[in-house]
C-alpha cells in the first residue's frame with residue numbers, strides 16, 4: 001500500500017509499505033478516504049519532536065472505511081464509513097473515564113505526559129498515521145464514530161481534530177457572554193476557535209496573525225476583527241489599546257511552538273531547540289489578557305522547557321487552561337452544529353491533493369504558498 | 385464526603401470549606417467515585433509484544449495497546465535505548481532522542497542507497513511546489529546557498545594560500 005514516509009527534517013515522500021496488521025482484539029484496519037495535514041504535523045516535519053523515527057508515517061486527521069476488524073470489535077463493522085478521533089483512547093482507564101480522552105493511560109508506552117496520537121512520533125506512542133491508504137486503528141470499540149449518512153466526508157474529517165480543537169480552545173477560555181476574546185493564529189485551529197467563541201457568547205472576537213490571506217479568510221468566515229502583528233510596534237500594547245487599556249478577557253494560543261514574531265524566541269525555540277519551541281504567543285497572551293482573565297492554550301509545545309513570564313500569571317491572577325483535545329467528548333454537539341448549518345468546517349479546505357503529491361503538499365502548507373489554509377490528501381484507493 | 389469525614393476526625397475542621405463548584409476543570413473532567421483508587425481500572429486486553437518497544441520509566445508496565453511503527457535499530461536505536469534510562473523529566477532523555485533523530489536521518493540515506501534508491505531530495509523537500517508558487521523565493525534561496533558556499537570556499541582557500 002502507499003504511505004507517507006518521513007525521511008528527516010522537511011523531507012517526506014510516498015512509498016510502498018506493508019499493509020497494516022491487526023495486533024490487538026479491539027483493532028480495526030481502516031481504508032482511508034480523506035486525510036489532512038495539520039499544523040501539528042509541522043512540528044514533526046521540522047524535526048522538532050523528539051523520537052520522530054525515519055520511516056514513520058504521519059497523519060492523525062482521517063476518515064475511512066472499516067476494512068477488517070479484530071475479534072473483540074462490536075461497535076463498528078466492515079464497510080462502515082467512520083471518522084477517527086486523533087486520540088488513541090481506551091475508554092476504560094481512569095483518565096478516559098473522566099472524559100480526558102487526550103490523556104489516555106493505555107495507549108502510549110514511550111511517554112506518560114501525552115496519550116497516544118496517530119502518526120505523531122514515538123513520543124506520542126509510535127503509531128503509524130493516516131496519510132496512507134490503510135491504517136491500524138486500535139480501540140475500535142471506542143474511538144471510531146460512524147459518519148452520519150447526510151454528512152459530507154470533508155466535514156467529517158475536520159471533526160477528527162480541527163473543529164473540536166478550536167471549540168475546546170474556546171470552551172477552555174470559559175467565555176462569558178460579552179467577553180472580548182483574542183485569538184493568536186489564523187490557521188485552521190485559530191479559525192475554528194474564532195467561530196466557536198461566538199457559540200459561547202463572546203461579545204468581541206479578535207484574531208491576530210501575520211499572514212494576510214488567512215486574516216482575510218477568518219474575517220469573513222468568522223465575522224471577527226483581524227490584525228496583522230507585523231504592523232504593530234508592540235502587540236501587547238496594541239491589544240491593551242483595543243480593549244480600553246484593560247486587556248482581553250480571554251486569550252487563546254492557537255499557534256504553539258512554531259510561532260514567529262520575536263527573534264530571541266525564534267532562535268532559542270525553533271533554530272537551536274534550546275527551549276521546547278518558540279513561546280512568543282504564550283508570552284503575548286499572558287501579557288495582554290486582563291487581570292483575572294483566562295489564557296487557553298491549544299498550541300502544541302515540546303516536552304522540555306519554555307521561556308514564559310510566569311510571574312505575570314501570578315501577579316495578574318490569570319487562569320491558565322490547556323489540553324490535547326478530547327475529540328470524542330465534543331462530537332455530539334459539533335455534529336449538531338454542522339447538521340443545523342451553524343458551522344461549515346469544510347469551508348476552510350483550500351487544497352485537495354492526491355496522496356502521491358505529499359511532498360509538495362507539505363511544502364505548500366508549511367510555507368503558506370498558494371493561499372493554503374487546510375489540505376486534504378486523497379489516497380488512490382479512496383474510491384470517492 | 386461523609387465517609388471521608390469519618391476518616392479524618394483527627395483533623396480539626398476537615399472539609400468544612402469544601403466547595404464542589406470550585407472546580408477549574410469543569411467541563412473538561414468528569415469526577416468519578418473511583419478517581420482516588422489508583423492504578424485499578426479494569427484494563428483492556430494486553431497487546432502481545434512482537435517488536436522492541438521502549439518504555440517510559442514513569443510507568444510500571446506497557447500500556448494495553450502500543451504502536452509498533454518503527455522499532456529502534458542501528459546507532460540511533462542504541463542512543464534511544466540509552467535515553468529511556470532517564471525519565472521524561474530529564475534532559476538526559478530528550479537530548480539523546482533529538483540526537484538519535486539526526487543520526488537516524490543519515491541512517492535513512494544509507495538505507496536508501498543500500499537498496500539502490502538514490503533519494504530525490506529536491507522532490508522530498510517539495511521544491512517543485514516552491515518553483516511553481518514562489519519562484520523568486522527559490523531563486524533567492526539558491527543564490528544565498530551559492531554565495532555562502534563560495535564565501536566558505538574562498539575563506540578556506542585563502543588560509544591555504546597563507547601557509
Ligand SMILES: NC(=O)c1ccc[n+]([C@@H]2O[C@H](COP(=O)([O-])OP(=O)(O)OC[C@H]3O[C@@H](n4cnc5c(N)ncnc54)[C@H](O)[C@@H]3O)[C@@H](O)[C@H]2O)c1
Pocket residue numbers: 038039040041042043161162165184185186187188189190208209210211214229254255256257258259260261280281297298299300301323324325
Ligand atoms: N491541543 C490540541 O489538541 C491540538 C490539536 C490540533 C492542533 N494543535 C496545535 O494548534 C496549533 C495551530 O494549528 P494549525 O493547524 O492552525 O496550524 P498552522 O501552522 O496552520 O497555523 C498557525 C498560524 O499561526 C500564525 N502565527 C505564527 N506566529 C504567530 C504569532 N506570534 N502570533 C499570531 N499568529 C502567529 C501562523 O502565521 C499561522 O497562520 C499548532 O501548534 C498545532 O500543533 C493542537
Ligand SMILES: [Zn+2]
Pocket residue numbers: 038039040041060061086161162
Ligand atoms: Zn491535527
Ligand SMILES: [Zn+2]
Pocket residue numbers: 089090091092093094095096097103104105106
Ligand atoms: Zn484510556
